[in-house]
Structures are given as structure tokens and as C-alpha cells.
Amino acid sequence: MxxxxxxxxxxxxxxxxxxxxxxxxxxxxxxxxxxxxxxxxxxxxxxxxxxxxxxxxxxxxxxxxxxxxxxxxxxxxxxxxxxxxxxxxxxxxxxxxxxxxxxxxxxxxxxxxxxxxSIAMLYPFRPDFYKKMGFGYGTKMNQYKIKPDSFPAGGSKEGLAMLGEADKERIRDCYNRYAKKTNGMILKTAYDIEALFKNPENRILGVFNGDEVSGYIVYGFEQADKQNFLRNNLVIREFIYETPDALASLAKFLNTQSDQIERIILNTQDDGLEYLLGDARDGSDYLIPSVFHETNRAGVGLMYKIIDIEKMIGDLEGRVFGNVSACFSLLVHDSFDTAAPVTIIVRLEDGKLSKGKAEYSQFNIELDIADFSSLMVGAVGFRKLHRFGRLKLSKPEFAPLMEKAFQGDEKPICTTPF
The missing domain is CATH 3.40.630.30 (Gcn5-related N-acetyltransferase (GNAT))
Known part of the structure; x- marks a missing residue:
């Protein structure tokens, strides 16, 4: 029908x-x-x-x-x-x-x-359902449950202030400056900022550097124990900082909440938070053999799909692929879109990506569109996909070169729910 x-x-x-x-x-x-x-x-x-x-x-x-x-x-x-x-x-x-x-x-x-x-994105109700449609995994989300006094107390509270509707543009400017420096971030619109203030549960604390906001947190509270209204957690819904000083000031604020707050719940795609904290343990006291203390829960969420490979080549103008030079054929399978794989010749010259010519192709890389999408947004490296058998390389001797091209990339960070 x-x-x-x-x-x-x-x-x-x-x-x-x-x-x-x-x-x-x-x-x-x-x-x-x-x-x-x-x-x-x-x-x-x-x-x-x-x-x-x-x-x-x-x-x-x-x-x-x-x-x-x-x-x-x-x-x-x-x-x-x-x-x-x-x-x-x-x-x-x-x-x-x-x-x-x-x-x-x-x-x-x-x-x-x-x-x-060139890219389509979604949050899956079931990741496997959308992976079959060609969407690849992005960066994992990590949920930390942190004691307030585990945040460092060395920062300054000077410049900290609660933010209100008069600060909308300062908040948006801070966020978008950070977004323009961070792979994967989505720019905020004026409508997004309006929505932030329409939620009565949101409280916003900012760090001022002169007239500019250089960092802020959006937070609220939840009961830690339904039978005891005095036991509460602080839930961070958005955490943006442009400088180490701004982070230190926000951390100082969080550190001072230990008299009334049991845990600070922070969802972040940064999986190295233990290097900031005095105690990164989540309170579960769970040990992973042999002696690894549980610090956080993690899960897959936001997924990406490259929907126009040729357009993507132009969109990746800012990415440097390890200063590598090579020419190769990409065979990308997308059973959701077409029965036959899409073949495109790409060229790397000193790490810059462009379309190439078939007669100069040195080897083939064959993979599914979902894995290709994760690779191209920086969520996963070539080496891991190759080792897991998720891609085929026609000439294995080129593996080290491709690993160099796709290593050390900044994984995409996205704080926008939709």
C-alpha cells in the first residue's frame, strides 16, 4: 500500500x-x-x-x-x-x-x-534496530556518582554567580564558543536557550570572566532516599567550561555541597574523570576482578550515519588524517539504501582528504556503512575495526599506514538531547 x-x-x-x-x-x-x-x-x-x-x-x-x-x-x-x-x-x-x-x-x-x-543522527530506542539501518555507534556516555568533596577545592569562587534570563546570550555564547572547538558538538539556537529557562527544575550557575561567561552548569536535585527528604543528590544536566580556571571554579562550588548533597550525578562522554577527582568510586563498592573499583556506568546512545559520502569528503575539510599520503578504494555496504556497495576512490595527501582517481588506487577497504560512519566521525579507530574483523583490507601491509591516519582523533562529544 x-x-x-x-x-x-x-x-x-x-x-x-x-x-x-x-x-x-x-x-x-x-x-x-x-x-x-x-x-x-x-x-x-x-x-x-x-x-x-x-x-x-x-x-x-x-x-x-x-x-x-x-x-x-x-x-x-x-x-x-x-x-x-x-x-x-x-x-x-x-x-x-x-x-x-x-x-x-x-x-x-x-x-x-x-x-x-552528509550525516544523519538519532538516539536509538534499540541500538541493534538502527544499526541494521546503517547507523553506527558514537561515543559512549558515562554516568558518574561522585561525592561532592571528591571534586578539587583549589579553585576560586570569585566570579561565580547564579544565572538568570538576563544572561541568556552570555550562556549561548559560552556554549557555542566551546562547541566550535569541540568535535561533535551541536550549536545552540536562541530557541534552545529559551527552552532551558522554561524548565522550572533547572538552576544555572556560571563563572564570569569579565563580562563573559566562561563556564556554567545546569543542575537540579533528586531524592537519594524516598523515605528521607533530607537525603538528596545534585544532578548535573549540562556542564560546559572553556578554561581550566572555569572548571576549577565550578569544581570548588560542587566541593562545597557535601553538607547537604550525598552524590553528584554527572553524565559525561569524558571517560577519564578519575584524573580530576580525589575519589572516583560511585558508592556501589563493587569490585571488578582482580581489584578494580567501579567508578561509573556506561552505555551506547547517539548514533551516526553518513548519508552522502561525496558530500562528507568536503565536510571533513578540517580533519587531518595523520599527515598520511595514500590513494585507495572504499567499498561501503548499505543494505538499507542499496543492494550493491558504493565504491568511491579517496586520496590522502599529507593528511588531507579528497576524491581520487581509480588508476592510482593502491588498495581496497571494505566495510559496512555503520562502521564507516563511526570511523569517519572519529568514534572508533581503524585499528580496532580491523582487529575486530569489521573491515577488510585488501593489502594488510597498508594496515600501519591506515592506523596512523585514523589514530588519536578527538571522539565526538554531543550534549544535545533530541
């Missing part, structure tokens, strides 16, 4: 809200009042954000599913490029296993490819 995918009309958001509520079992709300409230909120985002749009899939005029599309600007090794994101992929409860989600994701990829993006 033929499907039509298009933007939702104003009077269709209530139907989509109902589908979204039924599609996710974790959502216990099912009242008419909640559906109206959700529909109104989604409609407002669609109309006001400027970067977020809602699309629905229709068959015989009936809405069977929908999704939220995000137009982002992302730092790809120092080059700010357009990318696409998708969220709230919801399928009518009575129409599962009818390829609704597959068609929605296919449209999402085509939509952003036509808009000139």
Missing part, C-alpha cells in the same frame, strides 16, 4: 499525540487533557522553533506514524556543517511490523540528503 509522508497540518497534531502516547509503554498518561496538552506543545515547537518540524506517514488518508526532524549545525573536526536529527519516531499500536518506521527513517535520510547534509 502506497504511503504519503508530509509535514503535519495544525489539526493533525492531536492524532499524532495519541499515537505517540500509545506507542511508548513507559508513558502512563492517557487522559484527554494530557493528549491536548502534548498536541499543543508539539504544535508550538513545530511553529516556533525554526529548526524542528513534525512529519506524518499516511496510508488511505489515515495517520499511521510520525517523527520529529531537527536541522542542526555540527562541529565536524572544526568545520561547522549541516546535519539532520530525528526523534519521537512513533508508530500506531495497531500497525506495527508494517514497515512504517522503516519508511519514516528512509524519508528522514532522503530529506536531509536533499538539503545538503
Amino acid at each position: 502506497e504511503s504519503t509522508i508530509r509535514k503535519l497540518a495544525e489539526d493533525e497534531f492531536l492524532d499524532f499525540a495519541n499515537i505517540a502516547i500509545q506507542a511508548f509503554p513507559a508513558n502512563k498518561e492517557n487522559t484527554p487533557e494530557y493528549k491536548e496538552k502534548l498536541a499543543a506543545n508539539l504544535r508550538r515547537i513545530h511553529e516556533e522553533s525554526g529548526t524542528i518540524e513534525f512529519y506524518g506517514l499516511f496510508r488511505n488518508g489515515q495517520l499511521l506514524g510520525g517523527m520529529r526532524l531537527h536541522s542542526f549545525e555540527l562541529n565536524l573536526f572544526g568545520n561547522i556543517v549541516p546535519v539532520g536529527g530525528v526523534g519521537l519516531v512513533a508508530v500506531h499500536f495497531l500497525h506495527k511490523k508494517e514497515k512504517v518506521a522503516k519508511e519514516l527513517i528512509g524519508y528522514f535520510i532522503r530529506h536531509f540528503r536533499e538539503k545538503g547534509a
Whole structure:
């Protein structure tokens, strides 16, 4: 049966809200009042954000599913490029296993490819489901549960201040300066900052350097024990700092919270936090044999897919591949998009990537689009994929050269939920 995918009309958001509520079992709300409230909120985002749009899939005029599309600007090794994101992929409860989600994701990829993006991104409800569609893993997220006095106390509290709506532009400027220096970060829009202040649970502490904010944390609280309201954790929702001094000041603030706070919960893609902390243990007292103390939990989340390989070559203008020079053929399999592998000749000259010519190709690299995507955004190195058998190299003697080309990259960091 033929499907039509298009933007939702104003009077269709209530139907989509109902589908979204039924599609996710974790959502216990099912009242008419909640559906109206959700529909109104989604409609407002669609109309006001400027970067977020809602699309629905229709068959015989009936809405069977929908999704939220995000137009982002992302730092790809120092080059700010357009990318696409998708969220709230919801399928009518009575129409599962009818390829609704597959068609929605296919449209999402085509939509952003036509808009000139080389990368598509999503947070998976099941990583294996989207890996089969060609999305590769990004950088893991690590959850630390830290005693407040484990943060170093040597920084200065001078310049620390609680931030309010008058500081919106300073917060955005701080974040975007950091984002422009950090691979994988997505630039914040004015709408993003407005949303930060619409959540009444958010508290924002900043570090001033003159008139500029050079670092800040967005945080809230949660009870550590439901039976004892005096036991609480501090939950950090966003942690941005531009300089070691800004970090030291924020750490000083966190250190001073030990009289009322049991643990500071921090989700970060930095897996080396133990080098900052006095005690990185998470309080579980769990030992990993032989004697390794548990410091954090970790999980895969944000996934990437290269949706236009030729466009990606231009987008990677800022990446230096180990000053390596070589010419080789890439054979990339994407069973979601096409039956035959895509073949492209690429050239590295002193670490700079460009298209090459077939007659100069020295060897072949063959791999799946999911692994290729992880490799190209810097989430994984060539050596690991090769050792795990996730890529084939036609001439093994070139392995050291390719390992050098893809080693030491800054893994993509992304703090944007969508």
C-alpha cells in the first residue's frame, strides 16, 4: 500500500499525540487533557522553533506514524556543517511490523540528503534496530556518582554567580564558543536557550570572566532516599567550561555541597574523570576482578550515519588524517539504501582528504556503512575495526599506514538531547 509522508497540518497534531502516547509503554498518561496538552506543545515547537518540524506517514488518508526532524549545525573536526536529527519516531499500536518506521527513517535520510547534509543522527530506542539501518555507534556516555568533596577545592569562587534570563546570550555564547572547538558538538539556537529557562527544575550557575561567561552548569536535585527528604543528590544536566580556571571554579562550588548533597550525578562522554577527582568510586563498592573499583556506568546512545559520502569528503575539510599520503578504494555496504556497495576512490595527501582517481588506487577497504560512519566521525579507530574483523583490507601491509591516519582523533562529544 502506497504511503504519503508530509509535514503535519495544525489539526493533525492531536492524532499524532495519541499515537505517540500509545506507542511508548513507559508513558502512563492517557487522559484527554494530557493528549491536548502534548498536541499543543508539539504544535508550538513545530511553529516556533525554526529548526524542528513534525512529519506524518499516511496510508488511505489515515495517520499511521510520525517523527520529529531537527536541522542542526555540527562541529565536524572544526568545520561547522549541516546535519539532520530525528526523534519521537512513533508508530500506531495497531500497525506495527508494517514497515512504517522503516519508511519514516528512509524519508528522514532522503530529506536531509536533499538539503545538503552528509550525516544523519538519532538516539536509538534499540541500538541493534538502527544499526541494521546503517547507523553506527558514537561515543559512549558515562554516568558518574561522585561525592561532592571528591571534586578539587583549589579553585576560586570569585566570579561565580547564579544565572538568570538576563544572561541568556552570555550562556549561548559560552556554549557555542566551546562547541566550535569541540568535535561533535551541536550549536545552540536562541530557541534552545529559551527552552532551558522554561524548565522550572533547572538552576544555572556560571563563572564570569569579565563580562563573559566562561563556564556554567545546569543542575537540579533528586531524592537519594524516598523515605528521607533530607537525603538528596545534585544532578548535573549540562556542564560546559572553556578554561581550566572555569572548571576549577565550578569544581570548588560542587566541593562545597557535601553538607547537604550525598552524590553528584554527572553524565559525561569524558571517560577519564578519575584524573580530576580525589575519589572516583560511585558508592556501589563493587569490585571488578582482580581489584578494580567501579567508578561509573556506561552505555551506547547517539548514533551516526553518513548519508552522502561525496558530500562528507568536503565536510571533513578540517580533519587531518595523520599527515598520511595514500590513494585507495572504499567499498561501503548499505543494505538499507542499496543492494550493491558504493565504491568511491579517496586520496590522502599529507593528511588531507579528497576524491581520487581509480588508476592510482593502491588498495581496497571494505566495510559496512555503520562502521564507516563511526570511523569517519572519529568514534572508533581503524585499528580496532580491523582487529575486530569489521573491515577488510585488501593489502594488510597498508594496515600501519591506515592506523596512523585514523589514530588519536578527538571522539565526538554531543550534549544535545533530541
